[in-house]
Amino acid sequence: MTTSLQDGQSAASRAAARDSPLAAQVCGAAQGRGDAHDLAPAPWLHARALLPLPDGTRGCAADRRKKKDLDVPEMPSIPNPFPELCCSPITSVLSADLFPKANSRKKQVIKVYSEDETSRALDVPSDITARDVCQLLILKNHYIDDHSWTLFEHLPHIGVERTIEDHELVIEVLSNWGIEEENKLYFRKNYAKYEFFKNPMYFFPEHMVSFATETNGEISPTQILQMFLSSSTYPEIHGFLHAKEQGKKSWKKIYFFLRRSGLYFSTKGTSKEPRHLQFFSEFGNSDIYVSLAGKKKHGAPTNYGFCFKPNKAGGPRDLKMLCAEEEQSRTCWVTAIRLLKYGMQLYQNYMHPYQGRSGCSSQSISPMRSISENSLVAMDFSGQKSRVIENPTEALSVAVEEGLAWRKKGCLRLGTHGSPTASSQSSATNMAIHRSQPCFHHKISRDEAQRLIIQQGLVDGVFLVRDSQSNPKTFVLSMSHGQKIKHFQIIPVEDDGEMFHTLDDGHTRFTDLIQLVEFYQLNKGVLPCKLKHYCARIAL
Numbered sequence: 001m002t003t004s005l006q007d008g009q010s011a012a013s014r015a016a017a018r019d020s021p022l023a024a025q026v027c028g029a030a031q032g033r034g035d036a037h038d039l040a041p042a043p044w045l046h047a048r049a050l051l052p053l054p055d056g057t058r059g060c061a062a063d064r065r066k067k068k069d070l071d072v073p074e075m076p077s078i079p080n081p082f083p084e085l086c087c088s089p090i091t092s093v094l095s096a097d098l099f100p101k102a103n104s105r106k107k108q109v110i111k112v113y114s115e116d117e118t119s120r121a122l123d124v125p126s127d128i129t130a131r132d133v134c135q136l137l138i139l140k141n142h143y144i145d146d147h148s149w150t151l152f153e154h155l156p157h158i159g160v161e162r163t164i165e166d167h168e169l170v171i172e173v174l175s176n177w178g179i180e181e182e183n184k185l186y187f188r189k190n191y192a193k194y195e196f197f198k199n200p201m202y203f204f205p206e207h208m209v210s211f212a213t214e215t216n217g218e219i220s221p222t223q224i225l226q227m228f229l230s231s232s233t234y235p236e237i238h239g240f241l242h243a244k245e246q247g248k249k250s251w252k253k254i255y256f257f258l259r260r261s262g263l264y265f266s267t268k269g270t271s272k273e274p275r276h277l278q279f280f281s282e283f284g285n286s287d288i289y290v291s292l293a294g295k296k297k298h299g300a301p302t303n304y305g306f307c308f309k310p311n312k313a314g315g316p317r318d319l320k321m322l323c324a325e326e327e328q329s330r331t332c333w334v335t336a337i338r339l340l341k342y343g344m345q346l347y348q349n350y351m352h353p354y355q356g357r358s359g360c361s362s363q364s365i366s367p368m369r370s371i372s373e374n375s376l377v378a379m380d381f382s383g384q385k386s387r388v389i390e391n392p393t394e395a396l397s398v399a400v401e402e403g404l405a406w407r408k409k410g411c412l413r414l415g416t417h418g419s420p421t422a423s424s425q426s427s428a429t430n431m432a433i434h435r436s437q438p439c440f441h442h443k444i445s446r447d448e449a450q451r452l453i454i455q456q457g458l459v460d461g462v463f464l465v466r467d468s469q470s471n472p473k474t475f476v477l478s479m480s481h482g483q484k485i486k487h488f489q490i491i492p493v494e495d496d497g498e499m500f501h502t503l504d505d506g507h508t509r510f511t512d513l514i515q516l517v518e519f520y521q522l523n524k525g526v527l528p529c530k531l532k533h534y535c536a537r538i539a540l
Helices: 002-019 021-032 043-049 055-071 130-141 170-175 221-229 294-298 327-342 344-351 392-415 422-435 446-455 513-522
Strands: 107-113 119-125 149-155 160-164 184-189 209-211 235-244 251-259 262-266 277-281 286-291 304-310 320-324 378-380 387-389 462-467 475-481 484-495 498-502
Touching: 107 130, 107 170, 119 130, 130 149, 130 184, 221 235, 221 327, 235 327, 251 327, 286 294, 286 320, 286 327, 294 304, 294 320, 304 327, 320 327, 327 344, 378 392, 387 392, 446 462, 446 475, 446 484
Parallel strands: 107 184
Antiparallel strands: 107 119, 149 160, 149 184, 160 286, 209 235, 235 251, 235 320, 251 262, 262 277, 286 304, 304 320, 378 387, 462 475, 475 484, 484 498
16 A cells, blocks of 8 residues: 555656646656655655646646657756755755865965074965975975975974974974974075085994994995995994983983884993893984974083984974084984985985975976086176186186175275274275175174084085184184084285285285185085085075
């Protein structure tokens, strides 16, 4: 009885649909939206279905249907304008298919700081890498890309920071931050980021490296680097480190071993027998950070601290803090851990710096200027038409003339506002010229100069020029060489009423600091190496 009633209702509904175009659209939409188990006819359709239809009505309806099939083309399906009439109360009125699918590449605003605490907000996609962020900032600020620009993660509440690798997703790094933490992203240069690929001999001292298997003959630093990148063999880094005891303020000096499976320490002197080794930390789910104020913040015995921090945790109690005796030792440990953790990915970042995975990759972003000096040419704009200077000697002489003309114009312009005396005008002019140079840092201390050089990488030739604290009339050249920072005093020398600057007791004299820096960028002279990269505080 129930079946026949439903069949009668369906037939009656179809007949009613033929009489009413609106009912036909509603019922057609109801039939297209799901099965009979999910949808129920509206009550008013039930009421009409139970009413008997006269025979004449059926005949007229059949005639109209035949005429429609013969004369009128089929109408396209029309969306149901009244879904609530055909939907069950249990079924949602609006289908999820009616809404557009969410964009998988959601965007987020991040804030990046420079060394002078200026900041810039960027609207970036969720899959942007650290290298892509650096590329955006390079383009927006018109910097020259020399592959040394780096993004840093700075955690001030625990006094540590780390280099965010070029392939890491920035949004994932930010997702690990606590809501109340005042963490920051910093954008600055780091010349030592991939320096171990160029000069591995400075990063792996012989007394800190050993091998799991016996080797024939001496192993070069390049071979050691290849072992780090290999999955079958690895060199073992070992040495004494100060470790902070968990839950205590005291530090203990222990002998450590770094292997591919993690970091271990010996419970008996320098023994590396398995029964004497105890596991300290793994680096698969942890990041390696460098301590910025280990002595002041954590009571470390030296300033060369580093630590392991789990990816998903953030308190000081979760840190596993270590401290080396010198900077070279800390650099060796940190570099080896980076190589063991990322392996060939670091080498790919070094060899192919523009391979990004987001929309800011090399396909959409190109460097503002080529880093190759061979792609730059000298131009002469003195005539009516510009020309390329192909003769190297002519190009060098033009460059020297341009530099001298620039200095003369600067002296004449600044001299009109200076002191009446020639000596004071000269000193004021030189000081104005010096302060305009990016390598010059006015009134910073020796410790601050060392901090700046360490931040931008202990690479041979990284330098800055600063005022002397002991003698206000002199300057100091601070530079890096052999993983150490050295300071050279620039002494003023007077000759026939003119003031010169010298580094070698007057044997080589320069009229200003610009000439001095340019000379030692081309010539080693009394310095341990040529000047290569200057430390500069950039603003975003």
